[in-house]
Amino acid sequence: MTTSPYGAPTAVRTAAPAAVATDLTKVYGQGETQVVALDSVSVEFRRAEFTAIMGPSGSGKSTLMHCMAGLDSVSGGSARIGDVELTALNDKKLTQLRRDKIGFIFQAFNLLPTLNALENITLPMDIAGRKPDRQWLDQVVETVGLSGRLKHRPNQLSGGQQQRVAVARALAGRPEIMFADEPTGNLDSRSGAEVLGFLRNSVRELGQTVVMVTHDPVAASYAGRVIFLADGRIVDEMYEPTADAVLDRMKAFDAKGRTS
Template identity: 75%
Template sequence: MTQQPDRHRRPSPPDGADVPAPPNRPGVAARAAQLTKAYGEGETQVRALDAVDIDIPRGRFTAIMGPSGSGKSTLMHCLAGLDSVTRGRVWIAGTEITQLKDKELTKLRRDRIGFVFQAFNLLPTLTALENITLPMDIAGHKPDPAWLEQVISAVGLQDRLKHRPTELSGGQQQRVACARALASRPEIVFADEPTGNLDSRSGAEVLGFLRRSVDVLGQTIVMVTHDPGAASYAHQVVFLADGHIVDEMDAPTPDRVLERMKRFDKLRTG
């Protein structure tokens, strides 16, 4: 991951044809080159992301943080193929998703990417187990029994698999959502404020599971959060401000992350 170029350079053309592909490395789960996302045109144009270069390492838990409006959710949505890009290129493993047609992109998201959102998005008429396997059932894929058992064991809901969402606590529902994201053994899991609707105890349970899914199951997690405590569960934190990557931190702690965020706030208001 690298520092971004000067934001006052001349605007680049709105296509990615002139953006060279970086060498593919097996240790990278997702990457972006010169990723730009702009809204509007001319003098009123706003760049949510401005020529961002980023590598997401495989088998690691990466948190993305930044002030409101910094571009962190936009970055996650573009990396996950949930939003189009104005310029630049994005890869999931060795597949460039910015060149895929809608049908191909939909299939890639279904088969190779897992999602966890602030809202649990569970179907109330289905049991926990049925919610976990639902995406694979829709796609006509049979889950790997051994892997599914590992995920269910890691999420700690073996005795809740026959319960419906209304019979589960908020933390348990989010753990079902996490297990659903992991059940197909995706290349990468994107989590957008996954503890936003949870109390501190339930949030810690979910974050502990996400970390274990990386350390024990070998998954790759990218999490957008505003909470320094949540970010401390990650292996590394990437900080965004004004559409640019401005800093990175390995082995984060809540106090270190909070101090770094305070520094950014001072720079923005000073």
């Protein structure tokens, strides 16, 4: 089996996508206060790929992630995880899908201070009454470099280590797709690079699908693909990005915004 330049096996890339948006629309408010956050967005997130979503403030990038992750309702169009249409699910089914098929990583680590690292990692499965796959869990812990820190509580860990726990927690349930919202926003550059490396390794070594919202061109360069939003629409796409290429593209958007 051959691989793409950024690690995803080509056989996986031709498989059904992990998530699909079709003419996805999200509108907030009514009348004069109405804001169109997403304007008929169509995009696929393929399995075993790392995709970054970028755009100026207010472009709709976080809204797109929240709608695709079932955290926010949609106003029109379709959002699917695998072959499951999110807009057809009631609240109970949506909660179950988020629990069973989606992993989340946020800027705030969201760890429980009274639990150690291992307990935080397995907490979602404990709540669901599911036993972790020990072999998979060991592989995840090794991938994110936490083998020697599992008995430590959050206050005994650095910010980077806490975010590694959050990454492991998102991976532990072997989700269909993992969404990360500015996962390095609270980290210094070294810790941020470590976490981004772990996310990239989860794609390359574990076959995970990762979608990350970020404003940082350096963070985006860890992804295999970057999609760019402006005014609620996808306006560009880049494969095998470099930080400089992403920064140049963002500067072009800023310049266009100033002259429009």
